[in-house]
Amino acid sequence: MNGHQVANIKQKKADIVSVATAANVSTSTVSRYFNHPELVKLVTRRRIETAVRKQGYIRNRAAQTIHGIRSGTIGVIVPTLDHAIFAEVVQSFSDTVAEQGFTILLASHGYDQQREYAILRKMLEHRVDGIVLTGLDHDDAVFRLIDSQTIPSILMWNYADDTRYPSIGSDNNSAGAMIAEHLLSQGHRDIACMFPPTRGNDRAQARFSAVMETLTDAGVSVPDHWQLTTVYSISDSKRDTLKLLNRTDRPTAIICGNDILATGALYGAAASGLRVPDDISITGIGDFKGSAEIEPALTTVRIPAKRIGSEAGLALSSAIINPGSVTTGLHCKPTLMIRSSSKPLNRE
Amino acid sequence: MNGHQVANIKQKKADIVSVATAANVSTSTVSRYFNHPELVKLVTRRRIETAVRKQGYIRNRAAQTIHGIRSGTIGVIVPTLDHAIFAEVVQSFSDTVAEQGFTILLASHGYDQQREYAILRKMLEHRVDGIVLTGLDHDDAVFRLIDSQTIPSILMWNYADDTRYPSIGSDNNSAGAMIAEHLLSQGHRDIACMFPPTRGNDRAQARFSAVMETLTDAGVSVPDHWQLTTVYSISDSKRDTLKLLNRTDRPTAIICGNDILATGALYGAAASGLRVPDDISITGIGDFKGSAEIEPALTTVRIPAKRIGSEAGLALSSAIINPGSVTTGLHCKPTLMIRSSSKPLNRE
DNA sequence: AATAGTTTTGCAAATGTTTTCATGAATGGA
DNA sequence: TCCATTCATGAAAACATTTGCAAAACTATT
Numbered sequence: 001m002n003g004h005q006v007a008n009i010k011q012k013k014a015d016i017v018s019v020a021t022a023a024n025v026s027t028s029t030v031s032r033y034f035n036h037p038e039l040v041k042l043v044t045r046r047r048i049e050t051a052v053r054k055q056g057y058i059r060n061r062a063a064q065t066i067h068g069i070r071s072g073t074i075g076v077i078v079p080t081l082d083h084a085i086f087a088e089v090v091q092s093f094s095d096t097v098a099e100q101g102f103t104i105l106l107a108s109h110g111y112d113q114q115r116e117y118a119i120l121r122k123m124l125e126h127r128v129d130g131i132v133l134t135g136l137d138h139d140d141a142v143f144r145l146i147d148s149q150t151i152p153s154i155l156m157w158n159y160a161d162d163t164r165y166p167s168i169g170s171d172n173n174s175a176g177a178m179i180a181e182h183l184l185s186q187g188h189r190d191i192a193c194m195f196p197p198t199r200g201n202d203r204a205q206a207r208f209s210a211v212m213e214t215l216t217d218a219g220v221s222v223p224d225h226w227q228l229t230t231v232y233s234i235s236d237s238k239r240d241t242l243k244l245l246n247r248t249d250r251p252t253a254i255i256c257g258n259d260i261l262a263t264g265a266l267y268g269a270a271a272s273g274l275r276v277p278d279d280i281s282i283t284g285i286g287d288f289k290g291s292a293e294i295e296p297a298l299t300t301v302r303i304p305a306k307r308i309g310s311e312a313g314l315a316l317s318s319a320i321i322n323p324g325s326v327t328t329g330l331h332c333k334p335t336l337m338i339r340s341s342s343k344p345l346n347r348e
Numbered sequence: 349m350n351g352h353q354v355a356n357i358k359q360k361k362a363d364i365v366s367v368a369t370a371a372n373v374s375t376s377t378v379s380r381y382f383n384h385p386e387l388v389k390l391v392t393r394r395r396i397e398t399a400v401r402k403q404g405y406i407r408n409r410a411a412q413t414i415h416g417i418r419s420g421t422i423g424v425i426v427p428t429l430d431h432a433i434f435a436e437v438v439q440s441f442s443d444t445v446a447e448q449g450f451t452i453l454l455a456s457h458g459y460d461q462q463r464e465y466a467i468l469r470k471m472l473e474h475r476v477d478g479i480v481l482t483g484l485d486h487d488d489a490v491f492r493l494i495d496s497q498t499i500p501s502i503l504m505w506n507y508a509d510d511t512r513y514p515s516i517g518s519d520n521n522s523a524g525a526m527i528a529e530h531l532l533s534q535g536h537r538d539i540a541c542m543f544p545p546t547r548g549n550d551r552a553q554a555r556f557s558a559v560m561e562t563l564t565d566a567g568v569s570v571p572d573h574w575q576l577t578t579v580y581s582i583s584d585s586k587r588d589t590l591k592l593l594n595r596t597d598r599p600t601a602i603i604c605g606n607d608i609l610a611t612g613a614l615y616g617a618a619a620s621g622l623r624v625p626d627d628i629s630i631t632g633i634g635d636f637k638g639s640a641e642i643e644p645a646l647t648t649v650r651i652p653a654k655r656i657g658s659e660a661g662l663a664l665s666s667a668i669i670n671p672g673s674v675t676t677g678l679h680c681k682p683t684l685m686i687r688s689s690s691k692p693l694n695r696e
Numbered sequence: 697a698a699t700a701g702t703t704t705t706g707c708a709a710a711t712g713t714t715t716t717c718a719t720g721a722a723t724g725g726a
Numbered sequence: 727t728c729c730a731t732t733c734a735t736g737a738a739a740a741c742a743t744t745t746g747c748a749a750a751a752c753t754a755t756t
Binding site: 026027028032041063065066067 | 735
């Protein structure tokens with residue numbers, strides 16, 4: 001009867017104690033086996049290894065973490081993963097830090113600053129070793145909360161040199177200015193702008209204001225009805241473009257706040273029977289996958305997402321591993337990609 | 349001098365003890381304040397609240413976790429985030445489980461089964477409360493490792509009813525069969541196929557074999573030089589399509605393994621001067637963002653990524669919260685989206 | 697005012713590890 | 727063979743919490 005009972009007993013979860021018992025050593029030795037194997041005699045190592053394998057023991061990082069040992073996690077907070085470009089930057093960040101043994105704790109706030117704060121708190125409860133925020137603008141409470149901790153933190157995606165934490169990314173002002181200058185240099189004066197809502201989106205905000213400023217400085221003004229606010233979506237942008245192009249007064253160029261909008265604009269132009277770039281020039285910002293292959297290939301400003309992600313990963317993981325070191329920001333410069341969707345204006 | 353020293357002392361990190369001291373209660377009471385506030389008297393609650401705020405105390409989930417309390421994390425392993433479609437499914441999964449208080453621990457293995465195993469181990473070290481794998485096929489060691497734990501696990505993205513863990517997703521066999529049948533029903537017999545490498549990718553594998561089987565059953569055979577293996581990339585697919593279409597023998601339709609390949613194929617056709625669908629029909633699988641808006645709008649099979657992500661999130665979080673319950677798989681059916689990139693063959 | 701019941705709190709043990717220090721076991725040199 | 731090293735291991739304290747149990751502090755009832 002007792003035997004029966006024993007057989008029924010749920011094999012208790014393996015822990016360091018059960019492994020130690022099985023291997024006939026103390027828990028200290030098992031701990032050392034994992035953390036400083038060179039301090040453990042070979043034959044003992046073998047015994048422990050066997051016990052570990054037999055029991056299927058998996059170390060408990062939570063128990064390590066309460067000793068002040070790093071959790072091995074990095075909190076990454078993005079607005080959304082639904083935009084391919086953020087997914088790309090997260091991917092390369094994740095790959096980079098994974099090489100250093102970190103795993104990422106990922107969450108998105110959907111452009112809601114309240115949620116960002118709540119997510120950050122939760123990540124701190126998990127004792128992440130570092131924090132990555134997307135963009136430069138955040139609720140002051142977010143900054144204060146991070147300040148109150150001792151973990152390194154960086155701002156990824158945008159760059160500016162006067163930021164609260166080191167920023168690694170591209171300067172969206174230059175990106176906006178570049179594309180505006182490009183069209184101006186091609187002789188365009190009748191220019192429409194299509195940008196996503198700028199609220200809670202400092203990237204879009206910076207791009208938009210840089211474009212407008214560049215145009216204004218050149219004496220070009222954009223009438224209100226040529227300033228479109230369109231959510232990040234090919235279909236919305238296609239629709240709005242169609243509406244814009246069906247008016248009697250047509251711009252000779254459309255500056256789009258990102259490549260998704262530009263893609264929709266390209267489709268809209270095609271649908272309304274206009275030829276790009278002969279009848280109208282269209283530009284994007286971002287240089288997303290596919291922008292070089294679309295017909296016509298899109299003129300845009302390349303924001304090097306992969307590079308940003310890996311630089312940020314490198315910077316943050318070394319800040320974690322080497323707490324004394326100073327982490328500095330890094331400007332991953334945007335570059336103008338002139339392709340076939342824009343061309344000099346033919347004055348007749 | 350003493351005052352000076354005190355001012356210099358690094359304010360020690362707040363923990364439950366320091367909060368308890370400041371609030372003049374025991375640590376038990378502080379713990380209860382967080383976990384069972386209704387058991388704590390109102391005025392005591394107030395005192396604790398003040399102390400917590402003043403010290404900026406943040407609970408340590410690691411310390412909770414070693415008491416067998418859930419970690420509040422779910423491990424999500426995907427092949428890559430670089431494909432918009434995985435990013436989308438992760439996004440909606442994450443949103444769904446976030447509502448239940450879970451945060452996701454995310455990692456990608458880049459279609460490498462060894463890496464998947466290593467990632468899984470790491471996630472178990474973090475004591476995730478549940479595991480999500482992408483696709484049906486995994487190394488047996490992966491399954492055995494999960495089996496040895498007591499946490500729930502699901503397979504996301506694909507569906508089949510004979511899987512080792514509940515699967516939530518679409519049946520890629522039907523998806524492949526659907527699109528092949530569609531083209532057959534339109535009279536196409538000269539059909540080329542362009543698929544990504546199927547190694548380590550059960551989705552692509554299932555789609556491809558279903559397509560081939562459907563065609564063969566209908567008496568249509570695809571010559572070798574019309575079977576293209578092309579990596580997931582618009583530019584590669586555009587290039588390969590161009591090459592294919594420059595031959596003297598041209599198919600009347602191309603079945604692409606996913607919408608990215610199909611997009612590239614569309615561009616390739618445009619670049620080679622062919623009109624879609626008049627000269628050639630092109631189809632995708634996936635119905636990615638933008639596939640409905642591209643010119644011509646892509647005929648494809650819709651795999652409901654958002655729905656898959658949220659159903660999986662729902663299923664897994666309830667399996668975690670309610671450990672007794674049985675989790676069943678769910679087939680999120682693919683649907684044929686007939687748009688403008690395919691049309692019945694004109695026999696002349 | 698005494699009693700019984702209820703609510704609130706604290707003590708102490710427990711969780712799964714790491715780490716410091718101390719001890720015992722080998723090893724090498726004389 | 728003995729002593730001084732060096733190497734390998736263990737005991738126990740520490741980490742930041744939770745929780746079962748018991749004591750204390752209230753309330754309500756008589």
